[in-house]
Amino acid sequence: EPEVTQTPSHQVTQMGQEVILRCVPISNHLYFYWYRQILGQKVEFLVSFYNNEISEKSEIFDDQFSVERPDGSNFTLKIRSTKLEDSAMYFCASKGTANYGYTFGSGTRLTVV
Amino acid sequence: GENVEQHPSTLSVQEGDSAVIKCTYSDSASNYFPWYKQELGKGPQLIIDIRSNVGEKKDQRIAVTLNKTAKHFSLHITETQPEDSAVYFCAASYSGGGADGLTFGKGTHLIIQP
Numbered sequence: 001e002p003e004v005t006q007t008p009s010h011q012v013t014q015m016g017q018e019v020i021l022r023c024v025p026i027s028n029h030l031y032f033y034w035y036r037q038i039l040g041q042k043v044e045f046l047v048s049f050y051n052n053e054i055s056e057k058s059e060i061f062d063d064q065f066s067v068e069r070p071d072g073s074n075f076t077l078k079i080r081s082t083k084l085e086d087s088a089m090y091f092c093a094s095k096g097t098a099n100y101g102y103t104f105g106s107g108t109r110l111t112v113v
Numbered sequence: 114g115e116n117v118e119q120h121p122s123t124l125s126v127q128e129g130d131s132a133v134i135k136c137t138y139s140d141s142a143s144n145y146f147p148w149y150k151q152e153l154g155k156g157p158q159l160i161i162d163i164r165s166n167v168g169e170k171k172d173q174r175i176a177v178t179l180n181k182t183a184k185h186f187s188l189h190i191t192e193t194q195p196e197d198s199a200v201y202f203c204a205a206s207y208s209g210g211g212a213d214g215l216t217f218g219k220g221t222h223l224i225i226q227p
Contacts, residue, residue, distance in 0.1 A: 004156075033214065035215075041219070042202065042217045042218060042219045042220055043149075043157060043202060043204075043215075043217045044217070045214035045215060045216065045217075047214075048213070048214050056213070056214050058214065091156050091157070101147055101159045101162050102147070102159065102215070103159070104149075104156035104157045104158070104159075105156050106154075106155055106156045107155075107156050
């Protein structure tokens, strides 16, 4: 069964550093998403991406965040200057068409120290 | 924006019994309601979803019901098994343009007692 692949599985970074979280969506999918989950809390929408541009973003997705699809396979989330409160699990998801459900990756646990 | 409330936060049932998890949503424009199962250390896995043009959907031991008027939807698991133990999340979105963000509930920790 096709999978969404995320790397790394765990990243530790110092406060103020830039991090890039990487995702390889399912190959024929068209819609791409980032979500985050702070430990013990619900999953929160960050951003959606379609046709090489951001479609929708939440209030969490401020100027410190950016997304990119640099080639035909990768989808990245960059946090420019990490804060302690950015510590969370970050999930990438993709979807084939408007009427299909999402497939989530296994997540990257980001720890900011 | 959309707000999704989910109850209970923890549910413990005997193996073989049924489990019901309930969610309400606030935005009447929402038309897509998936349920996800999350096991420890893993990403959410879609287990069943329902669209607003139907009232009920079933897949083996799992069923979802939707009441659009009352703006609530429920997950029903029958004949529960130990492997059903996990955190379950409901979600809602408006699936119109395609690149819709999901709004999740806070999750229900389902514990199946042997």
